[in-house]
Amino acid sequence: MKLTVIAAAIAVPCNLVFGLAASWAIAKFEFVGKNVLITLIDLPFSVSPVIAGLIYVLLFGAQGLLGPWLSQHNIQIVFAVPGIVLATIFVTFPFVARELIPLMQEQGTEDEEAARSLGANGWQTFFRVTLPNIRWALLYGVLLCNARAMGEFGAVSVVSGHIRGLTNTMPLHVEILYNEYNFVAAFAVASVLAFLALVTLIIKSILEWRHGGEISAARA
Amino acid sequence: MNSLPLVSEVSRAAVAIPAARFSLVKRSVLPGFGISLGFTLFYLGVIVLIPLAAMGVKASGLSWEEFVKATLSNRALAAYRLSFGAALLAAAINAVFGLITAWVLVRYDFPFKRVVDAMVDLPFALPTAVAGIALAAIYAPNGWIGQLAAPLGWKIAFTPWGVGVALTFIGLPFVVRTVQPVLQDLSRDVEEAAASLGATRWQTFRRVIMPAIAPSLMTGYALAFARGLGEYGSVIFIAGNLPMISEIAPLLIIGKLEQYDYAGAAAIGMVMLAIAFLILLGINLLQRWARVRGGEG
Numbered sequence: 229m230k231l232t233v234i235a236a237a238i239a240v241p242c243n244l245v246f247g248l249a250a251s252w253a254i255a256k257f258e259f260v261g262k263n264v265l266i267t268l269i270d271l272p273f274s275v276s277p278v279i280a281g282l283i284y285v286l287l288f289g290a291q292g293l294l295g296p297w298l299s300q301h302n303i304q305i306v307f308a309v310p311g312i313v314l315a316t317i318f319v320t321f322p323f324v325a326r327e328l329i330p331l332m333q334e335q336g337t338e339d340e341e342a343a344r345s346l347g348a349n350g351w352q353t354f355f356r357v358t359l360p361n362i363r364w365a366l367l368y369g370v371l372l373c374n375a376r377a378m379g380e381f382g383a384v385s386v387v388s389g390h391i392r393g394l395t396n397t398m399p400l401h402v403e404i405l406y407n408e409y410n411f412v413a414a415f416a417v418a419s420v421l422a423f424l425a426l427v428t429l430i431i432k433s434i435l436e437w438r439h440g441g442e443i444s445a446a447r448a
Numbered sequence: 449m450n451s452l453p454l455v456s457e458v459s460r461a462a463v464a465i466p467a468a469r470f471s472l473v474k475r476s477v478l479p480g481f482g483i484s485l486g487f488t489l490f491y492l493g494v495i496v497l498i499p500l501a502a503m504g505v506k507a508s509g510l511s512w513e514e515f516v517k518a519t520l521s522n523r524a525l526a527a528y529r530l531s532f533g534a535a536l537l538a539a540a541i542n543a544v545f546g547l548i549t550a551w552v553l554v555r556y557d558f559p560f561k562r563v564v565d566a567m568v569d570l571p572f573a574l575p576t577a578v579a580g581i582a583l584a585a586i587y588a589p590n591g592w593i594g595q596l597a598a599p600l601g602w603k604i605a606f607t608p609w610g611v612g613v614a615l616t617f618i619g620l621p622f623v624v625r626t627v628q629p630v631l632q633d634l635s636r637d638v639e640e641a642a643a644s645l646g647a648t649r650w651q652t653f654r655r656v657i658m659p660a661i662a663p664s665l666m667t668g669y670a671l672a673f674a675r676g677l678g679e680y681g682s683v684i685f686i687a688g689n690l691p692m693i694s695e696i697a698p699l700l701i702i703g704k705l706e707q708y709d710y711a712g713a714a715a716i717g718m719v720m721l722a723i724a725f726l727i728l729l730g731i732n733l734l735q736r737w738a739r740v741r742g743g744e745g
Contacts, residue, residue, distance in 0.1 A: 249485075349479075354480075399578070
């Protein structure tokens, strides 16, 4: 249970920072290879979650490429918390960036250029001009990112190793209970997750309703 | 304008090559290009590209015969067939009903429309494991819907049909959400013009509406298909997971992993990844094609 929150609490801020950096670079500047970069950012969306888990097992697992080095230094990534966090980051990778890139591209660079010419430094420009412009879309992206991070099953299932009490997130717990024919408990945990999803949907609908114009570019 | 001090602060990448026309980066007065792109590429590399490359390295450790044996065994072929067949079928069902759903949501006003609109996203927001056990419970022979089909001799859960049901559930939001904005932008004037020129409703739909929404419909179809191909959480509970019959390709990877056949798992992973990448490429080409058509029209 706690692990679900930990994984989301690490994965969401990581992808938030990444989303901001990526959309700043992509939306505010012109450079060669931009479309390739956007495609690569979208890649985790079309990769099966099972493969997302698999690649970390292959990289960090005991038989993996970095496995011998990691075990020498006594670092456990796969079948432990870091692996779950990494897998969660992977599957929620594009969410924030995808919401922000179209919106920031539409908004252009004039506001920021004006701020700069009035003497604001880079961070001032970002926090006083850019961030207020994109805050609702940012919140929207974070919301979706968080929902997926809390609910991810396939990728986490592969890297978790199913160690009860240690590497057990809520969706994995549902599976364990279900396979033990403990249906009542399984559906109880599932209901908690479904309730979280419902809350997410309600906040999302309110955001769309109140600030539709400011996030609409991201929905096209 | 005092542009000189600004230019001096522009990221080094931009300044290093002042001839803007030939440089890789267009000059800009905004700061932070170097650091933001650098961080983006670093993060992308660490989280996505290096691990994916690791899978390629692992799979290339196999000889060609071993690779073929791992990826083209009868069991693997049966799994691909099921994964592809179910994903294609589910995406096709979603294309039809997703289009109808989007149409209703855009064109008509009815009570609780906002609630229905929000509900469309439920399969997307619901954790897949939750969707999986709920669908399995409902479509099982003693479940609410399963017991209606059971007397007809039709088992849904724990057969390939169950896979189709789960993938249909998962894919619906993708079609609706890609078609909806395009339908919204479609002006009703053209339809009225078509009607006033004597077109029947069906002709209007086929000749006027369909060409406008076809690209987005195909994009939605491809997205739903790609998602269905890789889907794991919601499927395993309802599929029954019998080898050769109701075993999906992602489950095959997990099976290989549990037998410590890492290279075999990597090989099947590579095949699925290659397919996913081709689909993504197809989506991008479709979108470009749609943009060109939209620009002309």
